[in-house]
Amino acid sequence: MSLSKHLVAAAALSALSLGLSLAAPSASAEELKIGYVNSERVMREAAPAKAAQAKLEAEFSKREGEVNDMGNKLRTAAAKLEKEGPTLSEAERSRRQRDLVEQDRDFKRKQRELQEDLNQRKNEELAAVVERANKVIRQIFEQEKYDLILQEVIFAGPRVDITKKVIDAMNAAK
Template identity: 55%
Template sequence: MHKIAKSVSLLFAFFLLSSSVMAIELKVGWINIERIFREAAPAQAATKKLEKEFDKRQVELQKMGKQIQERQAELDKNGMTMSEGERAHKERDLANLNRDFQRMQREFREDLNTRRNEEFASIQERANKAIKEIATTENYDLILTDAIYAGPRIDITDKVIRIIDSGSSSGGK
């Protein structure tokens, strides 16, 4: 009998708790940060700025990569007919060029990532201000930026992009 009473009281407590939880309505929104970084006007401008800033170095790296391929092809083709000393010299030059190329590639990636992080930090800040503005004015209880699934009904990414593009959340930026 004691077990039945305990089960009934637990069931009753569950119904009370679930009915009070159902009475609370949460307004939830979801933001797709990747879309903001891809589609917002300041993000597109930052991407173009970075492309322009790093274009010359990228072209240099492409030329150097092509030069390495050409030297490797020449060594593969003519290596057997070269003297031992000449072949060793060309292999050493190719190895040095390859090492320099890898170093330059690594520095390029590091510099690009640093600049990208700098540029997109301000966009992230503007997005956060826009999200807070939307949350305050539209009475959201929760806005998420990471979810396994979010339906289109709670997706407010377009609103954030519009605010960022208009500049109203940037303090005049």
């Protein structure tokens, strides 16, 4: 049974359960043209998505390196204090512990700020790629006269999957 017949049958059952009646569909009723786009795959494989990821990596790699270096220095200083702790005076050990606590606080703050900035920029870049993908999907919808294009589905067969077409169109539009 074709999808349109399933839809008509489902509508008829629904109408019957509500006490309504439906006229029988005409024999010349057109088939529905339905497409499916795997959004995750588009975000993974499309050139604009890859370019956005590379842009973010370039933008944040220096800061990530600085935060990682800060963490390494903090771990080294903590290990040094633990090793030398028994031979230090009480005042010196307390001073170094306070310094470590302060450095740890700074490290965690810088880590948090980096993560917040990175998340904000990811969201901005993602929104731009999604907007571009939606424009491409709309063009395909209109040019190829689809009745319905879905992005979130549980199952979709390869016959309705237009993900590659969307990726190719996004890659072609520079």
